[in-house]
Amino acid sequence: MFRNALGKTLRFLGYTVQYGCIAHCAFEYLGGIVVCSGPSMEPTIQSSDIVFSENLSRHFYSIRKGDIVIVKSPTDPKSNICKRVIGLEGDKVCTSNPSDFLKTHSFVPKGHVWLEGDNLRNSTDSRCYGPVPYGLIRGRICFKIWPLNDFGFLRASPNGHRFLDD
């Protein structure tokens, strides 16, 4: 009877590990649901919105300027941040605040991206901690699920003037 119970427990553990691994790989390589919090991406994404992020783009290196990405925070590896890609490697970005009189520019180094929140006045982003290595990108947000009145693909950046084309 003891052997029976042990056998059942081991089989249960085996199935748990198996399906846990498959679920983990599905989230890692395909995508998953994400709940965002914080005001830095308003009005595109409000706090407590539920979005769907796909993780294929980052594995195929097809993240583009204007994409909203989930990134492992460079200042706190235990948390994730959600920002918009303003510049890819080699692009020229404006590093000064919109309210500054003198504009300063710099180029995004190789292997990095420049991130900014849509809510420029209330967002800690690359203007604060500098360009972020591409390797920290976790996924690309492609679809908003909740609230239902805002269901659908995400809007373009309200700050088009931040995208410098040279």
Added chain:
Amino acid sequence: MFRNALGKTLRFLGYTVQYGCIAHCAFEYLGGIVVCSGPSMEPTIQSSDIVFSENLSRHFYSIRKGDIVIVKSPTDPKSNICKRVIGLEGDKVCTSNPSDFLKTHSFVPKGHVWLEGDNLRNSTDSRCYGPVPYGLIRGRICFKTELVLGASLLSCLSGEMLSCVSSVLEVCNSACWSGAVSEGSQ
């Protein structure tokens, strides 16, 4: 007959996906074998050395100063680099080269680490591209294998341990076992 073949193919694919996922998670969360190339970690790790990296430390945030880590390259996300952790967040590190007359220092920012290769003259590391975010660390190297005269030695590479006892595994047709003591790298 067609349905039979289709069923078998789907079952085969199902098993492949299943065991592929389990293998991926094992490498991601436990560890794996890594082949290093390049001169930046000499003499500790030579080019083409085979090392074992464990990936639990980075998930439990227990990477320490002196550990050798595998890190996703900040300048090329498709490749990995292998360096030693010289400073953790908040530590003071020397940012100038040993040959410079004036020494400059800085503090490692929050959430970052300062990496340097053991071969200081031939290593592109944090002295070149600055502190590296902790989130890029993939794993910690804990064991190195060397093929020496048909036998293999396991030597400890932990920067904090000064000596450890390792055992020799037999390779190929060798029938003799022996023990060896090897020293740590720092």
